[in-house]
Ligand code: FES
């Protein structure tokens with residue numbers, strides 16, 4: 001369904017049925033989605049710590065080069081952070097008293113009295129995990145909560161002939177995951193926030209864009225004038241198809257007039273109620289000798305910092321109720337996003 005102007009007008013005037021602000025920890029439904037915890041290659045010899053939805057996690061590889069395991073980062077014995085430990089003989093070792101667990105979190109050894117029976121509840125609290133798109137994904141919801149509500153999005157360009165992969169970085173933001181998604185579907189900010197990279201305040205006018213609800217969230221199609229593209233100078237226009245997979249994953253499919261394809265995978269992860277992180281990978285149809293990966297990453301490093309400088313200064317709470325802000329024609333994406341979050345937290349939306 002394409003959202004028409006009439007419907008948008010109606011959106012503004014419709015009574016809001018939901019909370020005024022979205023606080024993630026108040027809605028268990030957010031535990032039922034996959035979030036990228038880190039790049040796969042961030043997990044090598046030792047355990048690493050990440051926080052997702054306020055839950056501190058430990059991520060490790062029981063076998064070098066093998067699949068990851070993920071658990072709560074808290075030892076059942078005396079609460080030590082397991083990420084301070086190490087991996088030995090396929091076991092995760094606690095740094096405090098040396099208890100050991102296997103890949104499934106079962107207790108394998110208590111070194112002080114190795115032959116004594118293991119206490120009940122000595123095992124780890126495991127978290128569902130998988131690796132895809134060069135990232136480690138986790139879903140906090142256990143079986144009792146129904147597990148994941150949606151599969152990971154398909155990205156047709158990933159591994160397709162003619163496409164190369166440019167893993168970028170993980171950038172941290174002092175704002176909610178919703179603010180960062182909203183920023184990424186906000187065409188109006190580019191000319192101003194990114195005036196030193198690819199925006200131009202004197203060229204802020206937008207053209208009409210398409211906006212369509214989908215089973216996974218929504219998609220927008222637009223033509224965006226830009227002053228530069230990574231590692232280059234000179235204005236051009238990018239035809240962008242932006243998919244938002246609720247709640248926080250985005251795939252931006254950009255095509256330039258010369259045929260260059262540039263896809264941005266933006267895996268936005270809520271760290272807690274007030275912070276988020278983005279793990280970003282780019283897919284391109286050109287070659288390293290055409291545009292070095294280092295140029296692409298350096299460009300986005302500056303772009304993300306430009307967004308962070310602004311987003312980190314916004315009020316902490318994310319508004320859902322339309323009456324809390326003023327909305328102009330350029331805010332259709334944002335209004336739909338807020339409406340879909342409202343539907344999600346009031347049980348009126350589920351992924352198709
Ligand atoms: S706190 Fe982990 S073994 Fe004692």
Ligand SMILES: [Fe+2]
Pocket residue numbers: 183184189190193194303307
């Ligand atoms: Fe931005």
